[in-house]
Structure formats: structure tokens, C-alpha cells
Amino acid sequence: MLRSRSPWGCAIIVGASSGIGAALARRLGEAGCRLALLARREAELAHLSDTINRGASALRAGRGRPRRPRPGHLCGRRHAARGRGGVQPREGPADGRGEPARRDRVAEPGGRVLRPLAGGHDRRHLLGGGGPGAAWQPRLLRLQGGPRRLPGGAPAPSRAKRGDRRHGEARTGRHADERRRPSPAFSHLRGPRSTADPRRCPSRHAGRVRARPLAPGHVRHPEPAPLAVRLPRHLMVASPSSTLPDPLPADRRERISGWGGTMSAVSYVYRPTTVEDVRAILELAQSRGLTVGLRGAGRSYGDAALNAGNLCLDLSLMNRILGWDPEEGVMRVQPGVTIRQVWRHAIADGWWPAVVPGTMFTSVGGSAAMNIHGKNNWKVGPLGDHIRDFELILPNGRIERCSRTEQPELFHAAIGGFGMLGCFTSLTLELKRVHSGLLAVEPIVVPSLGAMIAAFEERLAPADYLVGWVDGFATGAHLGRGLVHAARYLPPGEDPDPARSLRAETQDLSAMLLGVLPASVAWRLMRPFTNRVGMRFVNTAHYHLARRHRNGYRDSHTGFAFLFDHVPDWQRALGPGGLIQHQSFVAADQAREVFTTELRLAQRRGLVPYLGVLKRHRSDAFLMTHAVDGFSLALDFKVTQRNRGRLWALAAELNQLVIDAGGRFYLAKDSTLTPGTFAASLGEERLARFRALKRACDPEGLLATDLYRRLFPAP
Ligand SMILES: Cc1cc2nc3c(=O)[nH]c(=O)nc-3n(C[C@H](O)[C@H](O)[C@H](O)COP(=O)(O)OP(=O)(O)OC[C@H]3O[C@@H](n4cnc5c(N)ncnc54)[C@H](O)[C@@H]3O)c2cc1C
Structure with missing residues (x-):
């Protein structure tokens, strides 16, 4: 069965089948086998039109990119010029961005060119025009109202000469310079750039450029950003003027960033010192229609503690150690207390935090919200395994007390819940006994x-x-x-x-x-x-x-x-x-x-x-x-x-x-x-x-x- 996914394949099929159809018609007509011809031709045409539609859809979906024809390879343009018909790439009028639009058109025997019907994707109605009359129409065409009436027929396009500015554009609809660039969408699949890449070593490739430079004054499209993938919107740096409608005092605005420095955002930053402050800030945000992003010490690498254009509740000033039991090694802390504060407070009594990250400057609240692990994770588990209980203020202001026995589901979800279920206002840690520093x-x-x-x-x-x-x-x-x-x-x-x-x-x-x-x-x-x-x-x-x-x-x-x-x-x-x-x-x-x-x-x-x-x-x-x-x-x-x-x-x-x-x-x-x-x-x-x-x-x-x-x- 004939199959083609590329327009060039479609061109071959259409051209070849037209010739076969004509020869068959002559021979079968002489033999008086009109009925057999009709049946056969109908089946062929139905198959061919399907193939063309598939090729056209593939082209639209970008799957069937036209391939550069090899010398001597049957190509639509040459074939059409000889009066055989074929699918040709064609430059349409420039679209709104000045990009030459590209459409396919079907060339008939004799060089006539059929334009696709506006808005119609099904091109089966374009076929079968070469028959002598209605009796030759396949059933499909009759049902659709017969072949389209054509004007005298457009002249076959002349072959572009080498050096012509449009030479090289025809096959892809882009300027030859642009065509050599790898598509940004796929460039990440290629290997690292080498000197084979003209962008890297322009002098080596200068002699290979075939297209003439664009005429002076020609507006060149801006160079596409060198991105292999389009960054999502949230990765773009938020601009204060565009994102903040100023529902809160402007002097609260601060640009804060993730620790890795690749992401930042402008937010209204509030630094409470008491639980009452936290509750009031939650209410304030609610009344202004803003969301609240919690932030500890801001040591997460990316956007975990950013909340662009909204309110940032920075807990670093809620940093008091609320209680310490040196016998049991149990410490109750506010969420902004850092790991450094914890070990400095406890070590002289022979205790060390059971789990610490690679830096001592994280807060306990932020560490619990991410359920941090240490270099001993296989042995002692994450930080959450050493939190006895905590208090969590919910967005409605209610305070929930959670432990393994009290609200165990919330306990196991808020730890590691990246600040999305509530804000820790106090946590009780169990430390590890050590006999030496x-x-x-x-x-x-x-x-x-x-x-x-x-x-x-x-x-x-x-x-x-x-x-x-x-x-x-x-x-x-x-x-x-x-x-x-x-x-x-x-x-x-x-x-x-x-x-x-x-x-x-x-x-x-x-x-x-x-x-x-x-x-x-x-x-x-x-x-x-x-x-x-x-x-x-x-x-x-x-x-x-x-x-x-x-x-x-x-x-x-x-x-x-x-x-x-x-x-x-x-x-x-x-x-x-x-x-x-x-x-x-x-x-x-x-x-x-x-x-x-x-x-x-x-x-x-x-x-x-x-x-x-x-x-x-x-x-x-x-x-x-x-x-x-x-x-x-x-x-x-x-x-x-x-x-x-x-x-x-x-x-x-x-x-x-x-x-x-x-x-x-x-x-x-x-x-x-x-x-x-x-x-x-x-x-x-x-x-x-x-x-x-x-x-x-x-x-x-x-x-x-x-x-x-x-x-x-x-x-
Ligand atoms: C150099 C370096 C080394 C690191 N090494 C490790 C490591 O070895 N192991 C490891 O696990 N991690 C490691 N980290 C990551 C770090 O431990 C975590 O990102 C940790 O969450 C940072 O704590 P933070 O106080 O800075 O929290 P932030 O980064 O400010 O916030 C983290 C999350 O906690 C939420 N949050 C903050 N406060 C509260 C609160 N009171 N209540 C509820 N939610 C809150 C925030 O909304 C955010 O989602 C490392 C980070 C750095 C910079």
C-alpha cells in the first residue's frame, strides 16, 4: 500500500498515479471495460486523496517537514513544470509578521494550479478534474457537487535561478540563513555545539552561504532567543510595575530571590514577631485578595519561597528558642530559629540536631516544610522523624496542634508540605545525644x-x-x-x-x-x-x-x-x-x-x-x-x-x-x-x-x- 507522510512523497504519488490513470483509461476504454475502470479509479482516488490529506495534516502539524530533494529526485516543482502535476511549496503573501506564508497547492496536468478552498482542509474535491465529464466522476466527487470549475489555469512557476533571493527560500519558506539554524525546539536534542556549527565558527562556514545578503533596509526579524525550550512565565523575573497593583504600602515591596539566584520576585514582605502578627497578616492578605507565600531563611534553591506580586510572610524574626530540656534533648522553637541557633544552644549539653542540611543557616520552619535530609538519611530518616509535635496556624487563623498521635494525617502532610497547608508557629525537636564535638x-x-x-x-x-x-x-x-x-x-x-x-x-x-x-x-x-x-x-x-x-x-x-x-x-x-x-x-x-x-x-x-x-x-x-x-x-x-x-x-x-x-x-x-x-x-x-x-x-x-x-x- 502506498504511504507518504511528506509532501514530496505526496507529489510523487499524485504525479505517478495521474500517468498510470491516463494509460489505464486508454487501454481499458479501448477494451470497453468502462465499469471496471470506474471502480478501480474510484478506489485509487479515494486512497490518493486520503494520502494527500495525511500529508497535508502532517505538514500542518510540523511532522512532515519538507526534505531537501536529492539531485534527480522527483520534486513537485520540476514535475509540474513538465505538466504532470504535483504538490508544490509556495510562497504566499507575507503574513502579519512579515514572514512569508507557506501553502501547498496542487498542480494539475498542464500546469494549472489549484488553490485550496478557503477554510477547507479536505482537498479531495481537487482531484478528478481531468475526466471528460460527470460520468467519469467518482462517487465521492458527485456527492460533493462535482469538480471545481477552473479558470484558464495559472502558468507553471519558473524554476528559481541560483542567486535569486528567493532561491533557497522556496523549500522551507524561510530565508536560507535562518534555515541553517537548528530549530530552537529541538536543539537540545543535538549534541554540544562544535565548530561544525556556523554560529560558533562563522569564518569556517562563510564560503558555504549560498543566499545573498538581504537588501539594505530590509527589516530583519529579531534573532530568536537562544532558548532550546520556552521558559514558562513564572520563570521570568516579575517586574514591579507590571505585576503589583499596589494594594499594600509600596515600602513593603522587596525583590527577593531563591538561593540559587536564578529566580526572583517582587513581593510585599512582612516580618512578624508573634503569632498574633501572623494571624493579622493572613487576614490582611485575604482582605486585599492577595496570596501569602511563607519564607524561612530563603535557602531553597529555586522558587519555593517566592510569591511574585503577592505577600511574602518572612518568619526570620520569629526566632526565639521557647524551651530546652537538656536531660531529654528536646527543644521547642519558633519557626524562624536557625539550625545554627539550635546546635549552638544545645551542644554544650551534649546534644546535636539529629538531621542537618549542608548549611546551618536554614530555619527550622523552612526545614520542616521541606522535610530536609542529612548525610545520615539512610540511618535516621528526615528531619520530620525528629519532630515531636508542632503548631500550625491555618489560613483561617485557627491553630492546629499536630503530632504522631494528634492529627497524624496533618502531621505527616504539613511536614514536607512546602508551606501550603499552614504556617508552623512552633515546633518541638528531638536532638541526638553526642559524647564529643x-x-x-x-x-x-x-x-x-x-x-x-x-x-x-x-x-x-x-x-x-x-x-x-x-x-x-x-x-x-x-x-x-x-x-x-x-x-x-x-x-x-x-x-x-x-x-x-x-x-x-x-x-x-x-x-x-x-x-x-x-x-x-x-x-x-x-x-x-x-x-x-x-x-x-x-x-x-x-x-x-x-x-x-x-x-x-x-x-x-x-x-x-x-x-x-x-x-x-x-x-x-x-x-x-x-x-x-x-x-x-x-x-x-x-x-x-x-x-x-x-x-x-x-x-x-x-x-x-x-x-x-x-x-x-x-x-x-x-x-x-x-x-x-x-x-x-x-x-x-x-x-x-x-x-x-x-x-x-x-x-x-x-x-x-x-x-x-x-x-x-x-x-x-x-x-x-x-x-x-x-x-x-x-x-x-x-x-x-x-x-x-x-x-x-x-x-x-x-x-x-x-x-x-x-x-x-x-x-
Ligand atoms: C548550601 C545549601 C546546602 C543545602 N543542603 C541540603 C541538604 O544537605 N539536605 C537538604 O535536605 N536540604 C539542603 N538544602 C536545602 C535547604 O535545606 C532547604 O531548602 C530548606 O527548606 C531551607 O530552609 P529555609 O528556612 O531557608 O526555608 P525557605 O527556603 O525560606 O522555605 C522553604 C519552604 O518552606 C516554607 N516555609 C518556610 N517557613 C515556613 C513555616 N514557618 N511554616 C510553613 N512553611 C514554611 C516555604 O514556603 C518554602 O516552601 C541546602 C541548601 C543550601 C543553600
């Missing part, structure tokens, strides 16, 4: 990702913390090589001077690096290295230096846990574009394969992560959990104006890999998920339960953030 650390150099995963698995029982640094630049057999740090608490008696190591001042990170360099300016010195060459050098040097220092050592809790805080504001070293982190969580038996593919893909796309971190996790009982019984790989990518689109396209590919492996994502780090990918990773059943709770706690949708709008768009 030091940890015993074992560095393990590993030559590949597989070896790193094996090193983790071997140490799951003896270690209390495990974290792996991955060199994103290593390739081949060394892909995923790096350094694992396994740490364990010191048992009583192992630290010769626990009173000293447990002092908060001993734990404080030094304000100087290497004893001479103020840590606060170190990010400026890092800046010249935050490019591909520099980071390749840094990663390689780090790996080889680590191979020379394999001895175990002792480190403070803070030194080990808060590595990132040694250099304050280090993310600024990456430049004004900031960074995104892609953290994927997959089951243990799939981790090696998925993460290997991720690293290879990033390298192939020319977007190498400057930092990679591997952790081990376990699943937990929280509704919006990100954890699985497996591993996570966090990859940090520098964002620039030039690579932003390609980066988001890469993230989409990485996200798909994770979904295919049944993995999960972490909203605190996310900047790139879509509603579909998020739903696929979490599962519809969990999402439905979350939506039901959201309706119950916040029926009017008062609590919202940019992240929420991104992943839960209004129906």
Missing part, C-alpha cells in the same frame, strides 16, 4: 561511580554519616570517580577533652581560610575559576590530592556537616546567572545505571556539573516525601544567559530518566519540574490526598508560592 572521618578515594556506590553499601552499618563528592568532568572508565567521606560519632571516652570540643565557640567555623584569608571574600577569589576550564582543573586537582591524603582524621560536627558554610556566599562565585541543582532520588538497584546515564548526558550536552554529591536515603512516612530506599545524586550547574535554555532542556531529559526509573525529586532544590513530571514522580494517589488536605486546610487558596503555581496550575 568531634567525628572520626574516613576519606575513601573511588575510581568510578560503581566503586563509590559499593563503598557506600559497605559502610552502611558502621558509619553514621556518608557523603560522596563526584567529579563531573571525569569520563570513560573514570566516570563518577570521586571521594567518599564516612564519619562516625565518637563513643564516650574516645575524645580526650569532650568539654572543649563540645563548646559552641570550638565548633564555630573560622572566619579565616588557611589562617590568612577572610572567608567572607573568598567567593570573589573563586570567581575566575568558575568556568569550564577552571572547574575541570579544580575537580581534577581535588581528586588527585585526595589520593595522597588517605588517612582518617577528626573533624568538628560543624566542619563536617556544613562544608558549604566555610565560604559564605559561595554561590555568588558562579556569577550573576546563579546556579541550579538537579537532585534525583532513585532506588538502590537502579542508582548506578541512572546516574551514569545522567552524567554522560550532561557531558554530551556540553553542560558539565561543577559539583556532584551522592547520598544514601531510606523511604519515610511523609505524604510529600522525596526520599526512596536508594541514592540521590545532586548536580550543580552554573547558569548563564546563554546556556539557560539548554540547561532547562537538559534538566527535562534528566527528569525523564528519573521518572522512567520510578524515582523522585526534592522541591527545595527544584527549578525545572513541570506539573506532569512532578505528578509522575510522586504518584496520583499521593497528589490527590495532598489536594484534599489543601482544600480542607486552605479552601480559598490563600497560601501559595511560585513553586506551587508552577506545579499545581489552576485547572
Whole structure:
């Protein structure tokens, strides 16, 4: 059966079949087999018209892009010029944007050209005009009222000459210069740009440009933005004038940004100090028709704590420790208390927060809302497993007290509920007993990702913390090589001077690096290295230096846990574009394969992560959990104006890999998920339960953030 999806294929079929039809008619007519001819021709025409319609639909849908014909290949234009008929690409009048419109037209034998009927997509009525009379009409045409009456017929178009400005435009309807550019929509599927790309190496390709430059004065269409995917609206920076109708005092307006620096928004920022303030602000927002986005210390990478054009309830001033029991290691805090405040308050009594992130500057409220994990996640679970209870103020002002026994469903949903069900106003934490301010650390150099995963698995029982640094630049057999740090608490008696190591001042990170360099300016010195060459050098040097220092050592809790805080504001070293982190969580038996593919893909796309971190996790009982019984790989990518689109396209590919492996994502780090990918990773059943709770706690949708709008768009 004849099939064609491209217009060129359609042209071949129409032309060839017209010839076959004419020959058959002559021979069968002579034989007096008129009936047989009619039946056969009707069937042929019905099939051909279907084929043409399919080709036309494919063209409209962009699937059947016209291919450049090979020399000697039967093409519509040449064929029409010889009077055989065919489907031709044609330049229509310029559309509103000055772009030459493109339509197909069917050339009849003799060079007559049929215009498609306005608004009609079915072109079957265009066929069969060559027959001598109504008796030759297939039944289909008779039912439609017969063939269209044609005027004398348009002359066949002349072949464009080489050098003619329109030469080269005809096949795609675009200027030849534009045609050479990869389509932005698909460019992310191609590999990294090489010198084969004319944009990168114009001099090498200058001689190949065939089309003459456009005439002076010709208005050139603006260069399309170099984005491989169109960024969704919420990723655009909000402009105060366009988004804020000023329902609240203008001096409340502030531009706030995600920690990664890639997203920011202007909001009306309020910083309450009491629960009554919080209630009043919720009422205020409601009365002005604004939504409220909660914000702790703003350490989430993306848009989790942004609420463009609306109200931002910043809880950083609700930062009092409400109670401390040094016997039990139980602390009650306001939501704005930071992890730093918690450990500084408790460590002298021999307690340490059971779960801490990579920075000590997150708030307890924000950490609970994201249900943060530490380097000991496989062993002790997320922060939520160490929260005894909390109080949550709902948008209607009611305060709910939740624990594992009191409102357990809300307890397991608000923790990890990214501030969408209510605002924590107080939380009770259970801390971990420690007998020393030091940890015993074992560095393990590993030559590949597989070896790193094996090193983790071997140490799951003896270690209390495990974290792996991955060199994103290593390739081949060394892909995923790096350094694992396994740490364990010191048992009583192992630290010769626990009173000293447990002092908060001993734990404080030094304000100087290497004893001479103020840590606060170190990010400026890092800046010249935050490019591909520099980071390749840094990663390689780090790996080889680590191979020379394999001895175990002792480190403070803070030194080990808060590595990132040694250099304050280090993310600024990456430049004004900031960074995104892609953290994927997959089951243990799939981790090696998925993460290997991720690293290879990033390298192939020319977007190498400057930092990679591997952790081990376990699943937990929280509704919006990100954890699985497996591993996570966090990859940090520098964002620039030039690579932003390609980066988001890469993230989409990485996200798909994770979904295919049944993995999960972490909203605190996310900047790139879509509603579909998020739903696929979490599962519809969990999402439905979350939506039901959201309706119950916040029926009017008062609590919202940019992240929420991104992943839960209004129906
Ligand atoms: C350098 C660095 C390293 C990190 N390492 C880790 C890590 O190892 N493990 C890990 O899990 N995370 C890590 N993170 C992420 C960080 O722990 C989370 O983003 C955390 O949620 C940040 O807390 P925050 O107080 O800054 O909250 P924000 O970022 O301000 O807010 C986070 C979310 O909490 C909500 N929220 C804030 N306050 C409240 C409240 N009172 N009630 C209800 N909801 C509220 C907000 O609406 C938002 O959705 C890291 C971040 C950085 C910058």
C-alpha cells in the first residue's frame, strides 16, 4: 500500500498515479471495460486523496517537514513544470509578521494550479478534474457537487535561478540563513555545539552561504532567543510595575530571590514577631485578595519561597528558642530559629540536631516544610522523624496542634508540605545525644561511580554519616570517580577533652581560610575559576590530592556537616546567572545505571556539573516525601544567559530518566519540574490526598508560592 507522510512523497504519488490513470483509461476504454475502470479509479482516488490529506495534516502539524530533494529526485516543482502535476511549496503573501506564508497547492496536468478552498482542509474535491465529464466522476466527487470549475489555469512557476533571493527560500519558506539554524525546539536534542556549527565558527562556514545578503533596509526579524525550550512565565523575573497593583504600602515591596539566584520576585514582605502578627497578616492578605507565600531563611534553591506580586510572610524574626530540656534533648522553637541557633544552644549539653542540611543557616520552619535530609538519611530518616509535635496556624487563623498521635494525617502532610497547608508557629525537636564535638572521618578515594556506590553499601552499618563528592568532568572508565567521606560519632571516652570540643565557640567555623584569608571574600577569589576550564582543573586537582591524603582524621560536627558554610556566599562565585541543582532520588538497584546515564548526558550536552554529591536515603512516612530506599545524586550547574535554555532542556531529559526509573525529586532544590513530571514522580494517589488536605486546610487558596503555581496550575 502506498504511504507518504511528506509532501514530496505526496507529489510523487499524485504525479505517478495521474500517468498510470491516463494509460489505464486508454487501454481499458479501448477494451470497453468502462465499469471496471470506474471502480478501480474510484478506489485509487479515494486512497490518493486520503494520502494527500495525511500529508497535508502532517505538514500542518510540523511532522512532515519538507526534505531537501536529492539531485534527480522527483520534486513537485520540476514535475509540474513538465505538466504532470504535483504538490508544490509556495510562497504566499507575507503574513502579519512579515514572514512569508507557506501553502501547498496542487498542480494539475498542464500546469494549472489549484488553490485550496478557503477554510477547507479536505482537498479531495481537487482531484478528478481531468475526466471528460460527470460520468467519469467518482462517487465521492458527485456527492460533493462535482469538480471545481477552473479558470484558464495559472502558468507553471519558473524554476528559481541560483542567486535569486528567493532561491533557497522556496523549500522551507524561510530565508536560507535562518534555515541553517537548528530549530530552537529541538536543539537540545543535538549534541554540544562544535565548530561544525556556523554560529560558533562563522569564518569556517562563510564560503558555504549560498543566499545573498538581504537588501539594505530590509527589516530583519529579531534573532530568536537562544532558548532550546520556552521558559514558562513564572520563570521570568516579575517586574514591579507590571505585576503589583499596589494594594499594600509600596515600602513593603522587596525583590527577593531563591538561593540559587536564578529566580526572583517582587513581593510585599512582612516580618512578624508573634503569632498574633501572623494571624493579622493572613487576614490582611485575604482582605486585599492577595496570596501569602511563607519564607524561612530563603535557602531553597529555586522558587519555593517566592510569591511574585503577592505577600511574602518572612518568619526570620520569629526566632526565639521557647524551651530546652537538656536531660531529654528536646527543644521547642519558633519557626524562624536557625539550625545554627539550635546546635549552638544545645551542644554544650551534649546534644546535636539529629538531621542537618549542608548549611546551618536554614530555619527550622523552612526545614520542616521541606522535610530536609542529612548525610545520615539512610540511618535516621528526615528531619520530620525528629519532630515531636508542632503548631500550625491555618489560613483561617485557627491553630492546629499536630503530632504522631494528634492529627497524624496533618502531621505527616504539613511536614514536607512546602508551606501550603499552614504556617508552623512552633515546633518541638528531638536532638541526638553526642559524647564529643568531634567525628572520626574516613576519606575513601573511588575510581568510578560503581566503586563509590559499593563503598557506600559497605559502610552502611558502621558509619553514621556518608557523603560522596563526584567529579563531573571525569569520563570513560573514570566516570563518577570521586571521594567518599564516612564519619562516625565518637563513643564516650574516645575524645580526650569532650568539654572543649563540645563548646559552641570550638565548633564555630573560622572566619579565616588557611589562617590568612577572610572567608567572607573568598567567593570573589573563586570567581575566575568558575568556568569550564577552571572547574575541570579544580575537580581534577581535588581528586588527585585526595589520593595522597588517605588517612582518617577528626573533624568538628560543624566542619563536617556544613562544608558549604566555610565560604559564605559561595554561590555568588558562579556569577550573576546563579546556579541550579538537579537532585534525583532513585532506588538502590537502579542508582548506578541512572546516574551514569545522567552524567554522560550532561557531558554530551556540553553542560558539565561543577559539583556532584551522592547520598544514601531510606523511604519515610511523609505524604510529600522525596526520599526512596536508594541514592540521590545532586548536580550543580552554573547558569548563564546563554546556556539557560539548554540547561532547562537538559534538566527535562534528566527528569525523564528519573521518572522512567520510578524515582523522585526534592522541591527545595527544584527549578525545572513541570506539573506532569512532578505528578509522575510522586504518584496520583499521593497528589490527590495532598489536594484534599489543601482544600480542607486552605479552601480559598490563600497560601501559595511560585513553586506551587508552577506545579499545581489552576485547572
Ligand atoms: C548550601 C545549601 C546546602 C543545602 N543542603 C541540603 C541538604 O544537605 N539536605 C537538604 O535536605 N536540604 C539542603 N538544602 C536545602 C535547604 O535545606 C532547604 O531548602 C530548606 O527548606 C531551607 O530552609 P529555609 O528556612 O531557608 O526555608 P525557605 O527556603 O525560606 O522555605 C522553604 C519552604 O518552606 C516554607 N516555609 C518556610 N517557613 C515556613 C513555616 N514557618 N511554616 C510553613 N512553611 C514554611 C516555604 O514556603 C518554602 O516552601 C541546602 C541548601 C543550601 C543553600
